Amino acid sequence: MKIHHLYFAQTLALNPEQAWAFFSSPYHLNDITPAFFHVEITSPVPDDIYAGLMISYRMKAVAGWPMAWLSEVCHCQRPQRFVYQQRVGPFNFWSHEVCITPCAEGIKLEDIVYYAMPWGWLGDWLDRLLIGPKLQQIFITRRDYLAQHWGVSAEGNHLP
Secondary structure: OOEEEEEEEEEEOOOHHHHHHHHOOHHHHHHHOOHHHOOEEOOOOOOOOOOOOEEEEEEEEEOOEEEEEEEEEEEEEOOOEEEEEEEEOOOOEEEEEEEEEEEOOEEEEEEEEEEEOOOHHHHHHHHHHHHHHHHHHHHHHHHHHHHHHHEEEEEEEEEO
């Protein structure tokens, strides 16, 4: 099973509490993802996330096909970082860490994602052909939205 890695970093003109309020709320997902994604939260979500919180979604990630996604907030250190992992969904493994670090310009936001595709070599082929580019598009849309609203600088890459 191949583990894929995504890393994006961006400097934003926000303080840590403002950043936490925005990024820890799943209700902002439709603002920071491409329109094709159509994220719908299907479970109650409290104002403050916490380790152990389960959040269920419906979305149309690939070719308009609806899919269910259940994630668990595994680590939560307000206002520095949180990690959520997919419990039910399209990947064999998915972990997304969001780090918020104060800096001179405001905060440095880091997204660190590890994921593994199902279906062996076929899943890896689909990742190269379709899934990897879609994930890049999602994070580019996020970067552009954030840059427009609070941006100072951005960097991002897909690490092998």
